[in-house]
Amino acid sequence: xxxxxxxxxxxxxxxxxxxxxxxxxxxxxxxxxxxxxxxxxxxxxxxxxxxxxxxxxxxxxxxxxxxxxxxxxxxxxxxxxxxxxxxxxxxxxxxxxxxxxxxxxxxxxxxxxxxxxxxxxxxxxxxxxxxxxxxxxxxxxxxxxxxxxxxxxxxxxxxxxxxxxxxxxxxxxxxxxxxxxxxxxxxxxxxxxxxxxxxxxxxxxxxxxxxxxxxxxxxxxxxxxxxxxxxxxxxxxxxxxxxxxxxxxxxxxxxxxxxxxxxxxxxxxxxxxxxxxxxxxxxxxxxxxxxxx
Amino acid sequence: xxxxxxxxxxxxxxxxxxxxxxxxxxxxxxxxxxxxxxxxxxxxxxxxxxxxxxxxxxxxxxxxxxxxxxxxxxxxxxxxxxxxxxxxxxxxxxxxxxxxxxxxxxxxxxxxxxxxxxxxxxxxxxxxxxxxxxxxxxxxxxxxxxxxxxxxxxxxxxxxxxxxxxxxxxxxxxxxxxxxxxxxxxxxxxxxxxxxxxxxxxxxxxxxxxxxxxxxxxxxxxxxxxxxxxxxxxxxxxxxxxxxxxxxxxxxxxxxxxxxxxxxxxxxxxxxxxxxxxxxxxxxxxxxxxxxxxxxxxxxxxxxxxxxxxxxxxxxxxxxxxxxxxxxxxxxxxxxxxxxxxxxxxxxxxxxxxxxxxxxxxxxxxxxxxxxxxxxxxxxxxxxxxxxxxxxxxxxxxxxxxxxxxxxxxxxxxxxxxxxxxxxxxxxxxx
Ligand SMILES: Nc1ncnc2c1ncn2[C@@H]1O[C@H](COP(=O)(O)OP(=O)(O)OP(=O)(O)O)[C@@H](O)[C@H]1O
Ligand SMILES: [Mg+2]
Numbered sequence: 001x002x003x004x005x006x007x008x009x010x011x012x013x014x015x016x017x018x019x020x021x022x023x024x025x026x027x028x029x030x031x032x033x034x035x036x037x038x039x040x041x042x043x044x045x046x047x048x049x050x051x052x053x054x055x056x057x058x059x060x061x062x063x064x065x066x067x068x069x070x071x072x073x074x075x076x077x078x079x080x081x082x083x084x085x086x087x088x089x090x091x092x093x094x095x096x097x098x099x100x101x102x103x104x105x106x107x108x109x110x111x112x113x114x115x116x117x118x119x120x121x122x123x124x125x126x127x128x129x130x131x132x133x134x135x136x137x138x139x140x141x142x143x144x145x146x147x148x149x150x151x152x153x154x155x156x157x158x159x160x161x162x163x164x165x166x167x168x169x170x171x172x173x174x175x176x177x178x179x180x181x182x183x184x185x186x187x188x189x190x191x192x193x194x195x196x197x198x199x200x201x202x203x204x205x206x207x208x209x210x211x212x213x214x215x216x217x218x219x220x221x222x223x224x225x226x227x228x229x230x231x232x233x234x235x236x237x238x239x240x241x242x243x244x245x246x247x248x249x250x251x252x253x254x255x256x257x258x259x260x261x262x263x264x265x266x267x268x269x270x271x272x273x274x275x276x277x278x279x280x281x282x283x284x285x286x287x288x289x290x291x292x293x
Numbered sequence: 294x295x296x297x298x299x300x301x302x303x304x305x306x307x308x309x310x311x312x313x314x315x316x317x318x319x320x321x322x323x324x325x326x327x328x329x330x331x332x333x334x335x336x337x338x339x340x341x342x343x344x345x346x347x348x349x350x351x352x353x354x355x356x357x358x359x360x361x362x363x364x365x366x367x368x369x370x371x372x373x374x375x376x377x378x379x380x381x382x383x384x385x386x387x388x389x390x391x392x393x394x395x396x397x398x399x400x401x402x403x404x405x406x407x408x409x410x411x412x413x414x415x416x417x418x419x420x421x422x423x424x425x426x427x428x429x430x431x432x433x434x435x436x437x438x439x440x441x442x443x444x445x446x447x448x449x450x451x452x453x454x455x456x457x458x459x460x461x462x463x464x465x466x467x468x469x470x471x472x473x474x475x476x477x478x479x480x481x482x483x484x485x486x487x488x489x490x491x492x493x494x495x496x497x498x499x500x501x502x503x504x505x506x507x508x509x510x511x512x513x514x515x516x517x518x519x520x521x522x523x524x525x526x527x528x529x530x531x532x533x534x535x536x537x538x539x540x541x542x543x544x545x546x547x548x549x550x551x552x553x554x555x556x557x558x559x560x561x562x563x564x565x566x567x568x569x570x571x572x573x574x575x576x577x578x579x580x581x582x583x584x585x586x587x588x589x590x591x592x593x594x595x596x597x598x599x600x601x602x603x604x605x606x607x608x609x610x611x612x613x614x615x616x617x618x619x620x621x622x623x624x625x626x627x628x629x630x631x632x633x634x635x636x637x638x639x640x641x642x643x644x645x646x647x648x649x650x651x652x653x654x655x656x657x658x659x660x661x662x663x664x665x666x667x668x669x670x671x672x673x674x675x676x677x678x679x680x681x682x683x684x685x686x687x688x689x690x691x692x693x694x695x696x697x698x699x700x701x702x703x704x705x706x707x708x709x710x711x712x713x714x715x716x717x718x719x720x721x722x723x724x
Contacts, residue, residue: 060567062722081569089567095560097310099317111306112568114299156564 011038012074013164013195019058019068020219028054030219031068036197038163041190043210044199045279047287051219052199053092056168059197060089072164085113088162090153092169092199098142102133102152105141106159113160127155130188132181147178154185165189165196171205183209203279213279215286222286227279234285235277243271250275303570307578308585315548315586324544325590330597333530333537337602340529349377350431353386353398355421360406362418367401369442376438390423390519393527396431397424398519399439423517436514461489526689530602532660534594535684539619539657539677541590546623547644549583550630554640557723566721576628576716583627587620606687611697615683618701618708622676625708628715635723651675679703 014036021029029051036042046052057063059070061078075083096105106124115123128134131151141149154170167186171179186209189196200206206213207227214224223230240251240259253259256274263269315321354370356363371378381389386398400421408418420439424432526532556562565575595612598604606612633643652658654668655677664672672678683700686692 062563062566081571084567085569087567089564091560091563093560093563095564097314097561098559099314100310104313108306108310109564109568112303112565112570114303114569116302 012036013038013040013072014059014197015069015071016055016059017069017071019055019065019070021054021058021063021065027219029058029065032216032219032221033068034214034221034224036195038195039190039193040211041186041196041198041209043206043213044197044216045201045203045206045213045283046199046216047201050216050287052216053168054219055216056089056092056166056197056199060084060087060166085160086162086164088157088160088165090157090165090167090170092172094149094153096141096149096152096156099140101138101140102144102148102155103128103137105152106155109156110159115160123159123161127159130158130185131155147174150174151178151182151185154182158189163195165194167196167198169199169201171200171202203283207279215283217287223282230282231277231279234282235279236281236285238277239275241273241275300570300574304574304578304581307565307575308582311549311552311579311582312586314552315545318548321544321548325541325548325586326593328544329537329539329541329590329594332540333534333594333598334602335533336536337528337530337533340533350375350397350435351377351379351395352435353389353395354378354380355383355386355398355400356380357383357403358401358405362406363401366405366443370399370439373438373442376435387423387519390425393425396428397422397435399435419513419515421515421517423519426518432516439514458489461485526685528603530598530604531685531689534598534602534604535681535688536657536660538591538594538684539655539680540652541594542587542619542623542680543648543652543657543677545586545590546583546627547630547648549579549586550627550633550644551637551640553579553627553631553719554634554637557721558637562721572721576719580624580627580712583624584620587623588616591616591620604688607689607691608687611692611694612684612687614697614701615680615687618683618704619676619680621708622680622704622711623708625711625713625715626676628719629711630715632715632718632720635720651677654678656681676704676707679707 012035014034016032016034018031018033019029020027020031032051032055034042044052044055054063058065059072059078061070061084064079070077072078072083073086075086078084078087097108100108103124106127107120110120110123125134128137131154133148133152133155136144136148141152144152150170150173154167157165157167170186171182174182183205186196186198190209198206198210210227212224212226213230215222215230223234225233237252237254238256240253240256240263242249242251242263251259256276260269260272263272315325354367356367367378367380370376379395381398383398383400386395386400389395390398398421400423402419402421405418405420422432422436422439424435553562556565562575566572595604595606595616630640630644630647633640633647654672655675656664656669656672657677669678679700682690683697683704686697686700690696
């Protein structure tokens with residue numbers, strides 16, 4: 001987790017420079033800039049409607065930015081098919097042929113990526129194994145559970161072994177088993193040196209998987225740094241929550257250990273728990289507690 | 294970098310995917326193949342009368358002799374299961390064959406009965422057979438059946454030796470007791486004696502009922518060519534199959550248009566667009582898949598019609614041109630279907646309505662020549678009308694290449710125009 005925040009131009013896999021996109025009066029992405037280094041797992045966090053999916057769509061060329069530029073691996077923008085060949089995308093909305101089997105979906109999309117013959121067959125086998133769908137490879141996708149479809153959605157993104165992956169909420173709506181399996185997949189991909197842009201609402205996912213995190217709301221990046229530094233900067237203070245005969249008392253402090261020691265010295269240390277700032281605290285501090293949508 | 298082979302492989306993959314999805318979509322398969330087939334067979338059968346009758350050979354019978362013999366032979370013909378006979382005057386019979394309403398005419402000329410009574414000497418009775426030279430096979434069959442039935446009659450008479458002999462003996466007795474002069478009586482007796490002997494010999498040498506009478510031809514045929522003018526369909530299936538094929542083509546184009554909307558709403562279009570192939574290629578592949586499916590469906594239905602219902606094109610080359618032109622027109626319409634609305638529900642509803650109206654006006658339901666004039670005028674604005682005309686042109690209207698150019702040219706123009714219009718309105722993204 002020690003990838004420096006700044007990278008040389010050469011190693012930048014994805015660079016968004018001041019991109020803006022609006023739908024009519026709604027500004028979905030408003031002058032956003034970020035760079036993702038080769039081998040990095042970058043988490044893009046934000047409430048509903050923050051502009052995460054729009055950012056992904058701009059990055060892969062599904063949408064054209066009103067302003068600003070997108071560059072992939074120093075090779076140009078995603079309008080160029082040769083540049084798109086470097087991408088693997090798992091869209092937030094499942095994008096699979098329900099009347100084809102899992103294997104047929106993988107074979108079809110693999111072919112579109114220029115693979116063929118035994119190399120394709122080998123990658124299809126690998127991808128099915130990767131997401132644990134080998135046993136159901138021949139079943140139509142329409143017969144899959146939600147979790148299986150999510151896993152296949154990820155498998156299609158990686159079947160051609162692209163260097164840059166954009167995963168838009170890859171764990172949304174799945175059970176803990178499938179979720180853990182997908183975590184495992186992403187950790188494997190990270191170990192293999194893939195660059196990943198990962199969007200989610202789940203803070204613990206980002207804490208566990210991401211080198212760096214960007215927090216976005218209303219189309220603008222509010223903060224961008226490593227998890228530790230974000231917590232240090234925006235997490236707020238730790239709190240000791242004391243249980244004094246059934247009533248709770250919060251003591252906010254920069255130094256919980258010193259606070260506990262102070263209480264102990266007074267000789268009356270009650271039951272207590274320690275609340276340390278986490279990414280969720282950072283998120284709520286930055287984006288506020290009001291409801292979206 | 295990718296070479297041409299890669300691109301070809303990608304297009305093939307896209308086309309194969311669409312065709313697989315078409316075959317796996319039960320509803321789509323029903324409307325593109327089963328329904329058109331049922332339509333073609335159902336209406337073909339209804340308009341041909343009962344199925345059993347349609348397999349009989351319709352022949353016109355002309356009785357110019359009006360003798361007991363000719364009437365007896367005609368009565369016998371009526372009982373032949375393979376024939377559907379209808380008595381008419383010579384003029385009417387020739388006309389019926391000329392217009393293709395009857396396969397052939399069989400005429401019994403004056404003197405037939407007389408010739409038939411001269412059974413064992415001189416020229417046998419002659420039957421005139423008129424048919425179109427292109428229908429030699431059917432005429433040969435009619436001639437064979439006639440010969441068999443007529444000689445069977447003779448054979449029956451001859452094989453029934455005892456009844457013939459008893460008739461001869463009765464005649465001898467009556468000759469003896471009559472007042473006939475001596476010389477003639479002797480000649481008659483000699484003749485009857487000879488006949489008696491002949492009957493015995495012939496009957497012994499022809500044990501079967503259908504013998505050839507010991508080398509003697511009981512009847513001879515005179516063939517007359519009647520060049521046919523082709524003014525109408527030869528059978529009802531030649532009308533119902535083009536209609537059924539239009540339904541199939543229409544459903545197919547509609548299904549592909551809907552599949553484009555489906556790909557957009559279900560997100561697979563997003564995946565196609567992210568893949569390293571151009572948008573043009575995605576649409577070209579969709580159009581190709583639609584074209585292949587339409588040609589395939591038309592070929593299947595036409596083969597079925599040819600093998601089972603005798604719906605054969607007078608010119609296979611022109612039929613191929615007609616099918617291809619229709620396919621191009623409907624690929625254009627596919628593109629237009631896909632932009633009828635944003636959701637599948639809208640497109641599906643509007644598409645079906647359009648399909649029904651166009652089929653109605655264009656002759657997809659009621660044959661063109663049965664429709665009121667104003668409706669035919671409206672119909673000429675639909676691709677259905679021109680597809681049916683082109684298919685009929687190759688199947689029974691005997692179009693020449695230049696006659697075929699009109700419907701096919703219009704179909705190509707419809708294809709190009711609707712494709713361009715659809716392309717202009719087409720949205721790659723939702724919302
Ligand atoms: N096709 C569209 N037409 C109009 N507005 C849109 C469209 N797509 C997105 N928006 C708007 O743009 C904004 C950003 O949407 P986006 O989908 O990028 O958010 P998100 O962060 O991915 O949200 P979620 O977490 O719900 O997926 C929202 O206000 C949304 O309503
Ligand atoms: Mg989203």
